[in-house]
Amino acid sequence: MKYILWILAPLLAHAQLTLFTVDGTNQTPVSAVYDFGTVASGTTASVQFRVFNTGNAPVTVTPLLNNGQTGPFSIASVSGANPCTGPNGLVCVQFTIAFQAPVQTQTNHYSASLQVASPTTSAINVLLTATAIPAPVLEGFPPGCSQSGANSVAFVQVNIGSQGLCNFSLQNPNAVPVAISTIAVTGDAAFQGPQNIQTPLTLSPNEAVTFTIQFHPRCGTVNYAGALVINSTSYPLSGTGITPPLPTPAFNFDASRFSSMEQHTLTLSLPSPAVCGATGNVNLGFKPSVNVADDSTIVFVSRTSRTLGFTVAAGSTQVLIDTKSSAVFATGSTAGNIAFSVSGTQPALAGTPPSASFTIAPTAIVIDTATASNQRLGDLDVEVIGFDNTYSAGKMSFTFVDASGNTIGSPITADFTPNFQSFYTGQQSGSTFLIRVSFPVEGNQTLVAKVTATLINSAGQSQTGSLTFQ
Amino acid sequence: MRIAFFLLSLACAWGQLNRPALGLMLDSGGAARPVFGLPGSISLGDPAAAGVLSSACSATLCLMKTDAAIVSQGQSTSAPPGRALFAFDPTGAYIYFPDARQLAHWQNGQLRSVDFDVAGEVLSIRASGGNVEFAVRREGGIWIVRSGNLVAEALPRDARDAMLLDGAILFSSSENIVLRRPDASAIRFPLAHAKSFSSLGTGYVQIRAEGSTYALRVDAGHEQLFLLPEPAP
Numbered sequence: 234m235k236y237i238l239w240i241l242a243p244l245l246a247h248a249q250l251t252l253f254t255v256d257g258t259n260q261t262p263v264s265a266v267y268d269f270g271t272v273a274s275g276t277t278a279s280v281q282f283r284v285f286n287t288g289n290a291p292v293t294v295t296p297l298l299n300n301g302q303t304g305p306f307s308i309a310s311v312s313g314a315n316p317c318t319g320p321n322g323l324v325c326v327q328f329t330i331a332f333q334a335p336v337q338t339q340t341n342h343y344s345a346s347l348q349v350a351s352p353t354t355s356a357i358n359v360l361l362t363a364t365a366i367p368a369p370v371l372e373g374f375p376p377g378c379s380q381s382g383a384n385s386v387a388f389v390q391v392n393i394g395s396q397g398l399c400n401f402s403l404q405n406p407n408a409v410p411v412a413i414s415t416i417a418v419t420g421d422a423a424f425q426g427p428q429n430i431q432t433p434l435t436l437s438p439n440e441a442v443t444f445t446i447q448f449h450p451r452c453g454t455v456n457y458a459g460a461l462v463i464n465s466t467s468y469p470l471s472g473t474g475i476t477p478p479l480p481t482p483a484f485n486f487d488a489s490r491f492s493s494m495e496q497h498t499l500t501l502s503l504p505s506p507a508v509c510g511a512t513g514n515v516n517l518g519f520k521p522s523v524n525v526a527d528d529s530t531i532v533f534v535s536r537t538s539r540t541l542g543f544t545v546a547a548g549s550t551q552v553l554i555d556t557k558s559s560a561v562f563a564t565g566s567t568a569g570n571i572a573f574s575v576s577g578t579q580p581a582l583a584g585t586p587p588s589a590s591f592t593i594a595p596t597a598i599v600i601d602t603a604t605a606s607n608q609r610l611g612d613l614d615v616e617v618i619g620f621d622n623t624y625s626a627g628k629m630s631f632t633f634v635d636a637s638g639n640t641i642g643s644p645i646t647a648d649f650t651p652n653f654q655s656f657y658t659g660q661q662s663g664s665t666f667l668i669r670v671s672f673p674v675e676g677n678q679t680l681v682a683k684v685t686a687t688l689i690n691s692a693g694q695s696q697t698g699s700l701t702f703q
Numbered sequence: 704m705r706i707a708f709f710l711l712s713l714a715c716a717w718g719q720l721n722r723p724a725l726g727l728m729l730d731s732g733g734a735a736r737p738v739f740g741l742p743g744s745i746s747l748g749d750p751a752a753a754g755v756l757s758s759a760c761s762a763t764l765c766l767m768k769t770d771a772a773i774v775s776q777g778q779s780t781s782a783p784p785g786r787a788l789f790a791f792d793p794t795g796a797y798i799y800f801p802d803a804r805q806l807a808h809w810q811n812g813q814l815r816s817v818d819f820d821v822a823g824e825v826l827s828i829r830a831s832g833g834n835v836e837f838a839v840r841r842e843g844g845i846w847i848v849r850s851g852n853l854v855a856e857a858l859p860r861d862a863r864d865a866m867l868l869d870g871a872i873l874f875s876s877s878e879n880i881v882l883r884r885p886d887a888s889a890i891r892f893p894l895a896h897a898k899s900f901s902s903l904g905t906g907y908v909q910i911r912a913e914g915s916t917y918a919l920r921v922d923a924g925h926e927q928l929f930l931l932p933e934p935a936p
Binding site: 494495496531534535536566619620662664665666668671 | 719720724739747931932
């Protein structure tokens with residue numbers, strides 16, 4: 234690269250203005266040429282300048298770079314007390330000139346003119362020079378990561394809960410030393426480091442250093458982006474976290490045998506802690522074994538629902554069903570098969586979805602309560618509350634007894650099958666029933682003291698026991 | 704004994720079928736809903752009324768208290784504001800209004816004020832032989848008293864709430880609810896933090912505890928605690 238040549242003033246100490254560079258607290262007079270030195274490709278070198286007024290008259294100072302044209306040199310942060318009086322040792326104007334070394338793969342030289350001008354004094358002209366050299370070469374290498382394009386490094390996929398580790402090499406390909414002031418990780422906090430290296434450091438020609446960066450993916454995020462910043466050059470980092478599957482939960486019941494008309498509790502447990510929080514649904518299904526479409530009373534009771542959501546906290550083996558440690562379900566009043574399943578888990582299950590089922594066997598009619606009443610003139614009433622999980626009830630017999638305990642006549646049989654079939658038709662809310670059987674009576678109905686009712690279905694027969702008319 | 708003039712006719716026997724009804728529950732949304740079936744096979748009916756603060760059912764009658772009325776079978780009677788406690792008797796029901804500290808008797812849609820003299824916070828009332836018994840919380844515990852502050856009995860010191868039933872007293876402690884019969888026999892049901900009792904229907908009490916609604920069957924020989932469904936969202 235050619236230097237841009239300028240006609241320089243013979244002296245820098247002009248009548249009123251003097252120019253210095255500042256490095257911390259040290260001020261150094263500036264000569265006709267100021268060299269920024271070698272600057273790694275893609276990085277920036279900045280130098281602060283100060284102008285002092287050594288004369289007695291106030292002067293207004295303006296720093297100007299390349300007559301205002303842009304380039305790799307730039308001027309910024311101009312401040313001061315224009316117009317400034319002197320000589321009092323106070324800074325007249327202060328400004329910073331930065332050299333941004335263009336990205337390149339070979340050494341190049343750059344220059345620019347700095348003019349510190351004033352309407353009332355001679356200008357100070359300085360030639361600024363810099364040499365841009367190729368940046369240190371960064372490489373991330375397997376097995377923890379690989380190059381994923383120009384200056385980009387991709388970590389291999391890592392299971393959440395585990396840690397990825399990428400080894401990096403930073404090499405100086407130049408024939409001159411390169412100063413490394415900072416190596417830092419920015420962006421997503423999943424990237425942490427660097428480890429095994431300290432800055433600042435200087436890389437000698439062809440020297441390389443190695444260091445590592447860790448990758449800790451977290452629950453709830455799949456893709457991660459960050460950057461490795463060396464001096465002022467940013468190298469994109471990327472990574473992907475893999476959410477581990479949810480350990481397959483197991484169904485646990487509070488009983489091993491189940492019958493109609495019961496409430497039981499279901500709990501779900503994990504064989505090992507969930508790495509990440511999880512959600513899903515636990516489902517209850519019912520398939521009747523009798524001629525009825527369904528029994529809507531077979532549900533998770535708290536919400537009258539056959540599906541409840543569940544959650545698992547990260548690191549826990551406990552499954553909360555609908556925010557509780559267990560769920561109560563009702564077995565209803567219909568024979569059939571009740572099955573439990575799990576669906577919609579996030580993340581997916583580690584194995585085959587669990588299932589459990591049990592059979593509700595057909596039983597003889599279960600009589601909950603039974604009463605006999607003679608309070609209506611001309612009628613004897615027998616009321617039975619119960620359920621028939623076979624939906625085949627109807628046939629009954631009634632044995633009446635007088636006050637002496639003698640059976641009155643033969644048992645009276647009745648078949649209310651059509652009544653029950655009509656009652657059950659179209660409804661799916663179980664087989665519970667309240668039947669009031671009335672017997673018209675002629676004569677003194679109080680002479681009938683007791684009755685025993687026998688109810689028959691396809692699974693057997695049940696008796697009320699001896700009911701006293703009252 | 705000779706069965707004179709007694710005739711049972713098979714041909715005339717007839718049966719009437721219905722779903723068994725447990726009573727009326729107050730759901731978490733403030734609606735009163737009929738409860739059908741039996742424990743383990745419960746279904747809820749459509750709301751009988753909304754905005755219900757208290758309700759109770761006997762074998763033949765259900766009463767609901769809205770903010771300013773007693774409602775029964777579509778009939779509304781103006782009443783003091785707030786919730787209510789009920790005690791059925793053969794002619795109707797005694798109703799206590801805790802916010803107003805008033806006692807009244809309801810019969811056929813009419814409310815008649817009843818004088819009483821009871822100190823303490825009334826938790827429950829019960830009709831007994833033409834009188835009213837009160838479960839009251841006072842400093843030192845819960846007492847069963849009659850008007851005039853005549854003490855009938857005291858509940859254990861750890862009792863937190865109480866409900867007077869026909870032939871029993873139901874009360875809660877921190878971890879249990881206890882059903883105590885007049886012979887001092889008691890059945891204990893594990894249920895923590897029970898915070899309110901209300902009458903569901905004959906032989907059933909509705910209980911709220913920790914966001915869930917339970918029913919306790921209290922008729923002798925059938926005692927059972929079970930979870931009540933809440934309406935599907």
